[in-house]
Structures are given as structure tokens and as C-alpha cells.
Amino acid sequence: MKLNSLLLLATCALLVDVSQAGVTYEQMRSASKLIRDVCLPKYPKVTEEVADAIQVGNIPYSKDSNCYINCILEMMQSIKKGKFQLDATIKQMEIMLPDSYKEDYRRGIQLCKDSTVGLKNAPNCDPAHALLSCLKSNIKDFVFP
Incomplete structure (x- = not known):
């Protein structure tokens, strides 16, 4: 829990000065790295190479x-207990993405808002895979931590 609080503070500190003008690509990637560094150690079977592949949209299907x-999407407040959080996702997108990405992401988020409906989170975190796959298919400049 302490690590999540530190991550939130670090992300807020990173974005405070740019919240009025939007973030840069470098600032977005720095915040993404913080999230990734929290989730990656929790899943030792996910190598850096697999995480790098996911980051660019090559999304394997495994538990x-x-x-x-799912861990990353939960930290980004996009998913909670397997349910897509539309309003929170839009809010995070407005904070975390450079302005040039926002219109495409707004459209993609709306297209994917029902992608987790009817899916069970346990045991394989299927809603997270479905949501990210949908976003990848519907967003031209896809980015992921």
C-alpha cells in the first residue's frame, strides 16, 4: 500500500506543472514506467520482453x-474487479496523455466501453485482456505502460 501511495505522489508531482498545457510524450512515458515498475515484479513469468511487446500492442493471452x-489498468483506475471504469478512464486519459493522443483515445474508449461486460475476472483476468485488445484495435497511436 505504501508503494501505491508513493507512485501516486510521484505521478502527481510529475504532472502538476504540465496539467494546464498537457503532458509531453516523455512525461507520459516516465509516469508509465512508474506504473510498470510496480506491476512487473508481481508477475515474474512476465519478462521485460513480454512487457515491451504488450507496450506496443502485441498482447499475448495467458493468465x-x-x-x-489488469494490475496496470487497476493502477490507472481503468478497471476495478474486472469492470471497466469509463469515467475514471476518461479522467486519467485527460491527465496522462499528450493532447495529440486525446481525440483518438476518446473515440477508442467509447468503442470499448462494453468490452468487459459478461467476462469473469477470476482466474485469468480476462476482462483486462479484452479491454486492452479492444483499445489496441480501435486506437491508432496505441500506448501502454
Whole structure:
């Protein structure tokens, strides 16, 4: 729990000065690295190479990779107990993405808002995989921690 609080503070500190003007690509990647560094150690079967592949949209289907994705989406407040959090996702997108990404992400988020409906989170974190796969398919400049 202490690590999550530190991550939130670090992310807020990183974004405070740019919240008025939008974040830069480098600032977005720095915040993403903080999130990734929290989730990656929790899933030792997800290697750096697998995480790098997910980051660019090559999304494997396995319990470990799905639950790694779920961890990141939960930290980003996009998913909670397997349920997509539309309003929180839009709010985070507005904070965490450079302005040039926002219109495409707004459209993709709306197209994917029902992608987790009817899916069970346990045991394989299927909603996270479905949501990220949908976003990847519907967002031209896909980015992920």
C-alpha cells in the first residue's frame, strides 16, 4: 500500500506543472514506467520482453500477462474487479496523455466501453485482456505502460 501511495505522489508531482498545457510524450512515458515498475515484479513469468511487446500492442493471452495488464489498468483506475471504469478512464486519459493522443483515445474508449461486460475476472483476468485488445484495435497511436 505504501508503494501505491508513493507512485501516486510521484505521478502527481510529475504532472502538476504540465496539467494546464498537457503532458509531453516523455512525461507520459516516465509516469508509465512508474506504473510498470510496480506491476512487473508481481508477475515474474512476465519478462521485460513480454512487457515491451504488450507496450506496443502485441498482447499475448495467458493468465500471467492478463493479470499483469489488469494490475496496470487497476493502477490507472481503468478497471476495478474486472469492470471497466469509463469515467475514471476518461479522467486519467485527460491527465496522462499528450493532447495529440486525446481525440483518438476518446473515440477508442467509447468503442470499448462494453468490452468487459459478461467476462469473469477470476482466474485469468480476462476482462483486462479484452479491454486492452479492444483499445489496441480501435486506437491508432496505441500506448501502454
